[in-house]
Amino acid sequence: xxxxxxxxxxxxxxxxxxxxxxxxxxxxxxxxxxxxxxxxxxxxxxxxxxxxxxxxxxxxxxxxxxxxxxxxxxxxxxxxxxxxxxxxxxxxxxxxxxxxxxxxxxxxxxxxxxxxxxxxxxxxxxxxxxxxxxxxxxxxxxxxxxxxx
Amino acid sequence: xxxxxxxxxxxxxxxxxxxxxxxxxxxxxxxxxxxxxxxxxxxxxxxxxxxxxxxxxxxxxxxxxxxxxxxxxxxxxxxxxxxxxxxxxxxxxxxxxxxxxxxxxxxxxxxxxxxxxxxxxxxxxxxxxxxxxxx
Numbered sequence: 001x002x003x004x005x006x007x008x009x010x011x012x013x014x015x016x017x018x019x020x021x022x023x024x025x026x027x028x029x030x031x032x033x034x035x036x037x038x039x040x041x042x043x044x045x046x047x048x049x050x051x052x053x054x055x056x057x058x059x060x061x062x063x064x065x066x067x068x069x070x071x072x073x074x075x076x077x078x079x080x081x082x083x084x085x086x087x088x089x090x091x092x093x094x095x096x097x098x099x100x101x102x103x104x105x106x107x108x109x110x111x112x113x114x115x116x117x118x119x120x121x122x123x124x125x126x127x128x129x130x131x132x133x134x135x136x137x138x139x140x141x142x143x144x145x146x147x148x149x
Numbered sequence: 150x151x152x153x154x155x156x157x158x159x160x161x162x163x164x165x166x167x168x169x170x171x172x173x174x175x176x177x178x179x180x181x182x183x184x185x186x187x188x189x190x191x192x193x194x195x196x197x198x199x200x201x202x203x204x205x206x207x208x209x210x211x212x213x214x215x216x217x218x219x220x221x222x223x224x225x226x227x228x229x230x231x232x233x234x235x236x237x238x239x240x241x242x243x244x245x246x247x248x249x250x251x252x253x254x255x256x257x258x259x260x261x262x263x264x265x266x267x268x269x270x271x272x273x274x275x276x277x278x279x280x281x282x283x284x
Contacts, residue, residue, distance in 0.1 A: 014180070017180070021168075095172065096172065099154070110173050
């Protein structure tokens, strides 16, 4: 599955950013319930969820969409983010994760990576902080769009 | 190793608020213009932050800043501002030290002053001729 238009690729990130802004409300953070209702079903294969409940523990993958697993070539569910190889897709996109959690704002990351077969992909990713009930960040939802060279 | 990020701030009710973080300057400025054009905010700002983990300090440079009043001029200034860096640079450190530098052009002001002095002299010379003619 690939997206051959960089415009479309950018639009996915911008769309999710707009949804996040509209839904964050007075608390300043988008509620998890709204995110699942408005975004997750639509982007499930291209998304992943990080559990960041415990600030003293490394964030772990709570779920990963099937397309993301194909791109990553490893199922990292239940593993910490450091388990991802540095040059893989998941090894590249968490540079700004601390900002997302500490400042409670989304971050977008773009770049490229190669699979073991040598196939090159360009990607854009958005990381969105979500809360279960309060201002505390419980999970970070990520969504990826990509095109293959 | 230093880490470079681009932060988009939006201005509403007199308060600058961090909106989103980008790892691409172009994505950050594109989104900033989109937000300004959307008309939901009173202003936008894009800061480049270079964070050095070894020294736990960051150099912050404002790459783009526009207020709603500038909106009409913004379209013609877009390409200019994309190449115009270092409008305002400051250094943040873990100790909270801050310093700032501002670039400014004095040539424009000097030119205006020279023109003003010349105009005043011309007025005096004109008055002198009028007075000489009368008396």
